[in-house]
Amino acid sequence: MGKPEFIGKKSKAAGGWGALRSCGKKLLASGAPLSGAVTMLKANQPDGFDCPGCAWGDPEHGSSFEFCENGVKAVAWEATDKRVPPSFFKTHTVSALRGWTDYELEREGRLTHPMRYDAASDTYLPVTWDEAFSEIGKVLRSLDSPDRAEFYTSGRASNEAAYIYQLFVRLYGTNNFPDCSNMCHEASGIALEESIGIGKGTVVLEDFEKADAIFVIGQNPGTNHPRMLGDLRRAAQRGARIAVFNPVREKGLERFADPQNKLEMLTGGSTAIASEYYQVRLGGDMAAVRGMAKAVFAADDAAIAAGKPSVLDRKFLDQHTSGIEFYRAAVDMTSWEAIEDQSGLSRAELEGLAQIYIASERTICTWAMGVTQHRHSVAMIREIANFMLLRGNVGRPGTGLCPVRGHSNVQGDRTVGINEKPPREFLDALEKEFGVPMPRQHGHNVIAAIGAMLDGSAQAFIGLGGNFARATPDTSLIAKALRKQKLTVNIATKLNYSHLLPGEVSYVLPCLGRTEIDRNSDGVAQIVTVEDSMCMVHGSGGINKPASPELRSEVAIIAGIAEATLGSKVVDWKALGHHHDRIRDLISRTVPGFHNYNERVRKPRGFRLYNAVEHRVWQTPSRKATFSSCELPSQTEHQRAAGEKGLFVLQTFRSHDQYNTTVYGLDDRYRGIYGERQIVFINPADLEQIGARPGDRVDIVGQHEDEIERVAKSFRVVPYDVPRGSVAGYYPELNVLVPLSSAGEQSDTPTSKSILVSFRLAEATKAA
């Protein structure tokens, strides 16, 4: 039996001509290649717009081409000339559209008019904005408590949209703010707050030019933060050691051909990125870091015994930290057997990595979902912080902790108030500014919101961007939860699956994209602002004509809903909704670090928010950087699966033609997959064990201790270099297997990187 048609050659390196070809294809597919290309020249430029892709930072002195292949995909997808006007819904019922794939739905193009769901015809019908605002306001006012409504935020929302949203919702009377960071870096925020007193990264881009060693843990920058490869390439070329922990060998971390480097492009050359690449077991990163720390402590003991200088930064530890003795005890209590079994790496390998760490004067640690989507993620990130504190690798140039955020403004949204557990100081500032009481009771995060929508205690869902039904776990339950609502409202640029799960009253409200011009009440093109993973706040101004004259900005839409729901006694929503400077003035008076906001954000590249750790000021209860002393998890899902025949641990991840739940295409060229998404990667020996051949169709069956049957049907198996016992596939398709009740301790983040599953041959395979 020949190789299945969808399995092809993997790229030799990330980037390179493959990236340019892919950009060309996406721009052509958008139907506006020329204007798309021109638009790209303004991406991530001081006088341009912020790429609606990821939250990687922009260099002080960037080039004219400050974008990557996935930035082009994001912009081409938004700036397409395809449209979904009211006539589209005349020929497509909502039930029929539910059978389309995510790719097929969004590929149809940009929404053009506010639409209301008509149950009788099972279609969406056009309405006026005022009709929409008025009915939405009426239903929200009809609820017997504001806590019966859930207000979701996607990380694409600008600071201005997020701030006016939180203000509306708090004046409405609730803190129910499920947001996309609950599903991505929530664990990072919680762990860093406990360890170093701020729930954000401590690194700036320039630190990558100074670091001697960079540990990249549970992250695939080649697809998810592609411009990071440029920073890693430069570091590798100047001799920095780049050590990777990732169960999957990701092309971008192996080799990168910089499309902006003439020599590499002309010669077909590329640069090796990782100097050390270890395929740690799923959920085994904490054990791996614990192993390195154990080796560092042992090296220190040996140095002291030999009368040599300590390998630890004693001065920093004494002056700036607390709790190292408890951490040392926890490390001593952890056996090498436990470390090797849980991490899948040998003592020698971890001792080797510890030597790289000891030899490095300045070290950075970066991580993403491979670390944050496990049950023990908070403890794992605290372990990373512990390891970095040992040699004072926090709060000095060339060092630091860097959770790399997914969505372009997910960090900014939290900073300006999208938080179901708002700090008391922030609510005090809002009360002082608006003279009315703010809700003090903590609200719902994503998991709690879904629970409330399922048990009927929540009756309304408002989505500021995103694709809630596809981003969240347990897809079959989410569909039920949304359909039970009295009201569902989705503010979006394109049609997606969540819009096809209407509540009793349901609206889809089309908004401007990041690349489109938004004029304020004086008719002047105005900017929005975002905050990247490096705490840099900068402006973004659209340059293109809106896709439809009916579109409104997210800010104006929220202002319209707020005015219709609350009236304008406390806030003049119309005035606020049509002039972002006014929102920024409010932010500068109620959110720390935003003084002179309007002036500072208009400087090229904006400004960096105050980060106390940069000054080695620790806003922890002890006013010290604080070591944790957690035990390793007693058993990871991988260890559990290893003990039971036919049981595997699944991780969900993105293809290279996807951004979060947005699917730009069906290829994943870095992994050699073309034209297919219904696939599961499995180790060749495990493939044999389940009695299947490459390309065969299998059903993937969830193995969670509850009554719910979870099956992902008819997925094609792909032999791939992953550790035995672990398998991988794409979300959102495989979110059907992620149990709502399987969430991170403290973070409540769905454990999408460690799901227990088994396989059975699909009917089609059995019949073949």
Ligand code: SF4
């Ligand atoms: S690295 Fe991220 S922000 Fe930068 S262009 Fe690419 S997708 Fe956009």
